[in-house]
Amino acid sequence: MRIIIDTDPAMGTLGGDPEDSFAIMLALNSPEVTVEGITVVQGNVPAEKGYSNAHHLLSLLGRQDVPLRRGCLRPMNAQRTTQITFLEQRYATEQITPMLEPKGADADAVSFLIDTVLSSPGEITLVTIGPLTNVATAIQQAPEFASALKNIVMMGGTAECAGNIAPAAEFNYWQDPDAADIVFRSGADLTMVGLDVCHQTHLYPSQVEECARHGTPLGQFVQASSAPWFQIMGGASGSGSLHLYDSLAMAVAMDTSLVTLEDSYVEMEVGAGPAQGMSVSYHKPFQRMIFNRPDINAKVALEVEVDRFTQLFRDRVLGLMSGE
Ligand code: RIB
Numbered sequence: 181m182r183i184i185i186d187t188d189p190a191m192g193t194l195g196g197d198p199e200d201s202f203a204i205m206l207a208l209n210s211p212e213v214t215v216e217g218i219t220v221v222q223g224n225v226p227a228e229k230g231y232s233n234a235h236h237l238l239s240l241l242g243r244q245d246v247p248l249r250r251g252c253l254r255p256m257n258a259q260r261t262t263q264i265t266f267l268e269q270r271y272a273t274e275q276i277t278p279m280l281e282p283k284g285a286d287a288d289a290v291s292f293l294i295d296t297v298l299s300s301p302g303e304i305t306l307v308t309i310g311p312l313t314n315v316a317t318a319i320q321q322a323p324e325f326a327s328a329l330k331n332i333v334m335m336g337g338t339a340e341c342a343g344n345i346a347p348a349a350e351f352n353y354w355q356d357p358d359a360a361d362i363v364f365r366s367g368a369d370l371t372m373v374g375l376d377v378c379h380q381t382h383l384y385p386s387q388v389e390e391c392a393r394h395g396t397p398l399g400q401f402v403q404a405s406s407a408p409w410f411q412i413m414g415g416a417s418g419s420g421s422l423h424l425y426d427s428l429a430m431a432v433a434m435d436t437s438l439v440t441l442e443d444s445y446v447e448m449e450v451g452a453g454p455a456q457g458m459s460v461s462y463h464k465p466f467q468r469m470i471f472n473r474p475d476i477n478a479k480v481a482l483e484v485e486v487d488r489f490t491q492l493f494r495d496r497v498l499g500l501m502s503g504e
């Protein structure tokens with residue numbers, strides 16, 4: 181399968197969420213997947229940092245052949261001041277990968293998305309593991325973009341459970357609710373891999389430490405980059421573990437049988453109130469009937485075969501980090 185990964189990778193920024201980079205490793209170490217490109221978006225960290233982090237990861241993996249592009253630097257709506265403040269505060273965080281400035285077309289992820297998808301209609305799966313700003317901008321700029329995609333598999337939202345960044349909202353959609361709204365209205369074939377299933381996955385610090393003990397540059401980079409986030413989030417969750425949100429979405433893009441999917445109509449709360457960024461999922465037919473939402477615009481994941489995912493992650497990501 182041919183995929184583009186749209187991502188906000190923070191592995192390389194201390195105190196940032198390292199998790200996108202595990203998903204990138206999973207894709208690049210999966211023989212059934214061809215990664216046509218990686219497009220970076222604002223999110224966990226500013227896209228300037230995310231681009232530099234992705235570049236460093238590709239060098240460590242010896243995969244500089246994979247096209248890498250930097251995209252949107254801010255959410256679509258300049259009035260989203262809470263989100264913009266969250267993002268801009270992250271310019272001050274310590275960077276352990278060298279900062280790189282993209283040259284020429286490398287700074288235009290949106291054109292890369294449009295050109296790649298339109299030149300292979302019906303063939304490209306877009307796996308989005310960050311906010312949807314690049315994707316929504318591509319949809320706005322090229323009306324035929326959404327229908328030319330094979331499908332979009334998104335890490336984002338919640339179907340039935342509470343949020344993570346806010347009581348009602350998951351981070352990727354919250355960070356750019358207007359973009360998520362455009363994507364849900366786009367007519368593209370959408371699969372939403374939300375917190376309902378992602379929260380059942382776990383990565384423990386001991387697993388990363390064990391990989392680093394093998395002494396590979398990749399394993400040591402991952403451990404150094406991830407340690408602060410394990411302290412912040414592992415401590416907060418009480419289990420010490422991180423959730424493998426983005427890796428699960430990547431795995432579902434490769435094998436949908438890992439999750440149970442339900443047809444749904446999903447709409448975004450784009451108001452400015454406390455529920456902004458909430459994904460409201462009408463996957464129960466009686467709710468679509470009562471609230472007059474007869475259409476289906478997405479499939480939402482409600483259950484996951486977590487042991488099968490964990491084994492895949494062990495073989496293809498932890499194995500790669502250990503140099504096996
Ligand atoms: O809410 C989970 C999402 O935000 C994931 O994409 C992860 O990278 C986090 O920062």
Ligand code: CA
Nearest residue numbers: 188200309310
């Ligand atoms: Ca992410």
